[in-house]
Amino acid sequence: METDVYDLVIRGGMLVDPERATVTPGNIGIRNGRIARIAPDELRGDRLIGAAGRIVCPGFIDSHAHIDGVQSGAELAALQGITTTVGGNCGGGPVDLAAFFGALEERGFPIHQAQFIGHSLSLRRRVGLDDPYLAATSQQIADMAELAEAAFRAGAGGLSLGLEYAPGSSFAEILSLSKMAARYGRPVAIHTRVLSKGDLDSLDEAFRIAEQSGAAVLVSHFVYQYGGGYMAKALAMVDRARQKGLPVAIDSGMYASFATHIGTPVFSEKAMAEFGWRPGDLLAATGPHRGRRLNAPLYHELRRHQPDTLIIWRGGDEREIALPLLRDYAMVSSDAGSSASGAAHEGHPQCAGNFPRFFRKLVREEGLLPLAQAVAKCTIVPARFLGLAHKGRLREGADADLVVFDSARIGDRAGFPGIGDPVAPPEGIDSVIVAGQTVVRDGRIIPGALPGKPLRAGM
Ligand SMILES: [Zn+2]
Numbered sequence: 001m002e003t004d005v006y007d008l009v010i011r012g013g014m015l016v017d018p019e020r021a022t023v024t025p026g027n028i029g030i031r032n033g034r035i036a037r038i039a040p041d042e043l044r045g046d047r048l049i050g051a052a053g054r055i056v057c058p059g060f061i062d063s064h065a066h067i068d069g070v071q072s073g074a075e076l077a078a079l080q081g082i083t084t085t086v087g088g089n090c091g092g093g094p095v096d097l098a099a100f101f102g103a104l105e106e107r108g109f110p111i112h113q114a115q116f117i118g119h120s121l122s123l124r125r126r127v128g129l130d131d132p133y134l135a136a137t138s139q140q141i142a143d144m145a146e147l148a149e150a151a152f153r154a155g156a157g158g159l160s161l162g163l164e165y166a167p168g169s170s171f172a173e174i175l176s177l178s179k180m181a182a183r184y185g186r187p188v189a190i191h192t193r194v195l196s197k198g199d200l201d202s203l204d205e206a207f208r209i210a211e212q213s214g215a216a217v218l219v220s221h222f223v224y225q226y227g228g229g230y231m232a233k234a235l236a237m238v239d240r241a242r243q244k245g246l247p248v249a250i251d252s253g254m255y256a257s258f259a260t261h262i263g264t265p266v267f268s269e270k271a272m273a274e275f276g277w278r279p280g281d282l283l284a285a286t287g288p289h290r291g292r293r294l295n296a297p298l299y300h301e302l303r304r305h306q307p308d309t310l311i312i313w314r315g316g317d318e319r320e321i322a323l324p325l326l327r328d329y330a331m332v333s334s335d336a337g338s339s340a341s342g343a344a345h346e347g348h349p350q351c352a353g354n355f356p357r358f359f360r361k362l363v364r365e366e367g368l369l370p371l372a373q374a375v376a377k378c379t380i381v382p383a384r385f386l387g388l389a390h391k392g393r394l395r396e397g398a399d400a401d402l403v404v405f406d407s408a409r410i411g412d413r414a415g416f417p418g419i420g421d422p423v424a425p426p427e428g429i430d431s432v433i434v435a436g437q438t439v440v441r442d443g444r445i446i447p448g449a450l451p452g453k454p455l456r457a458g459m
Contacts, residue, residue: 006045007031007436013051013404017394018058018376028056030400033436033451038396049431049438051404055371058392059083059111059401059432060355060378063385064189064220064251064333067113068093069100073351074110074452075445077336079425080355080412081378083401083434084112084391084455089220089335090191091120091162095147098154101454108450110439112401114386114457116158116189117151119144119177120166132265135170141177148177152184155456157386159186159215163193163202164266171205178213186457187216187385189251191225196274198230200237207241207248216247218385221335222324223316224258231320235327242329249385251333252324254357256316257416258335259285259348262299263307277313283416285310285347291418310337310347312416322368325358331382332358349422353412356426360411371407387457404431 006029015026015038029037029045037043061084067073068087077085087093094100097115104113117123120132127143129136136144148159159181161174178188188209192202203219203226210217219225219238226234241248260266267282279299284292287302287309294302294311302309324330334354337347355378363374383392390399409428415421425443432440437451 004044006036006043008047008049008433009043009045010049010051010056010402010404011042013054013056015394016055016057016372016375018372018380019393019395021372021376023372028402030433030436033400035394035396035398035400038394049404053406054404054430055407056402056404057375058379058394058398059403059434060332061382061386061388061392062086062334062336063218063331063382064089064335066090066092066335066337068115069104069109069113071110073337076352076423077334078110078432078434078439078445079429079443080352081403081405081429081432082111082334082355083403083432084114084388086114086116086157086386088116088118088156089160089189091118091160091165092122093118093160095122095126095151097151097156101155101456104454109452110445110450111434111452112455113452114157114455115155116160117148117156118160118162119174120162120169123147123177124166131168132166133168135168136173141173145176145180148180152180152186155454155459157186157455157457158189160189160191162191164191164195165264167193167195167265171208175209175212178209178215182213182215184458185387187218188213189218189220191220194225197228197276200230200234203234203237207246210241210246210248216249216385219248219250221258221333222250222252222330223256223321224253224335227256227316227320231323235324238327238329249329249331250324250327251331253333253335253350254321254354254361255348255350256318256321257312257314259310259312259337261307262302262309262311267303267311277315281313281315283312283314283418285312285417285422290347312348322362322366325362325377326368330377331385332378347417347422349412349414349416349420351414352423352425353414356410356429357412359405359407364407364410388455400433400436402433403429405429
């Protein structure tokens with residue numbers, strides 16, 4: 001006979017079900033890492049989380065990040081309510097995913113980690129193609145395809161392209177790898193090839209990939225690609241592509257200023273001239289010059305001698321942030337890096353502030369999205385796109401990845417280097433539960449709580 005004492009009970013919260021877009025009072029009983037019962041009546045549990053006056057919803061799925069198995073980045077993610085992070089984005093990340101997932105499983109992780117196989121920085125370099133301005137040879141394409149296939153067999157959740165990091169990539173090269181993703185039923189995430197101001201051909205290229213490969217396409221960090229006066233046009237193009245039946249979606253975040261390394265083609269002299277950027281538009285986010293705007297000598301110095309310095313481009317129009325996120329096919333993403341490891345996107349407030357900022361600004365302050373719809377963009381929308389059948393849902397049988405937060409207080413505190421603290425934790429997020437275990441309590445990480453699993457696609 002089934003006992004009615006659960007491992008963990010969340011009592012008295014307002015439960016947000018993103019599939020039915022409802023908000024109802026209730027209690028959740030968790031057993032063996034799953035949601036075992038959702039009921040209006042009181043449940044008994046070995047452990048109890050009181051959620052009176054709080055929102056309880058599925059944990060956030062961050063469809064675009066660069067945490068890639070790094071503990072410090074995962075802790076910042078958990079603090080903002082993320083229970084599943086997707087890595088290997090923008091064409092980067094580890095290539096040997098069997099080893100990556102195995103090591104992660106062995107040492108444990110605060111949250112779940114899904115992983116794409118990255119083309120532009122990772123596969124290309126692995127086959128000896130170090131020049132980002134060259135196209136791959138047919139032999140190199142075959143070699144990359146073999147590595148990509150091994151990654152898909154090991155559970156890569158998709159392919160990622162970072163076309164601005166390898167502007168020389170040929171269409172044949174990326175199409176052939178995208179076809180491989182389609183054969184495995186996995187999506188292709190594309191950091192599009194925006195090579196000049198307002199370059200919307202880059203978006204057409206992403207649509208052609210969807211059309212000719214058969215893979216679903218996720219256009220990455222949309223506001224970073226199409227901010228600056230082109231947002232309405234770019235979104236209308238995505239609308240039309242979807243009306244034509246193309247499986248295209250977008251992810252986007254809560255900041256207008258993106259971050260990447262100074263040594264990449266994104267900040268080449270040619271690109272700076274094309275986009276009309278000056279060194280003073282660039283803010284150092286890591287290293288000895290952290291918090292400083294660049295000048296011409298420092299720009300050249302860092303390009304030449306410290307190419308891994310993370311730079312935040314301080315442009316963008318804050319008013320364009322909401323537009324992409326209001327589309328029903330949009331999912332919220334952070335573009336967060338691993339923090340304190342020298343890897344991508346460290347030192348940007350998105351690592352600590354993105355999701356709470358979404359709920360603070362777009363839901364509470366600006367009233368642009370009802371709560372259940374906002375939660376859907378962080379949960380069920382990415383879960384469906386990524387094929388995560390048991391995540392992003394508040395129903396019996398779903399994985400017990402949950403967030404408990406105060407909708408009146410949830411908000412970001414992280415700021416840009418030199419102005420604020422880029423890793424300041426948010427407020428208003430009380431508890432975060434991963435696979436039935438609490439990893440954040442009273443807004444703090446519980447040291448040693450490592451219930452997160454590698455999420456191998458197709459297994
Ligand atoms: Zn990117």
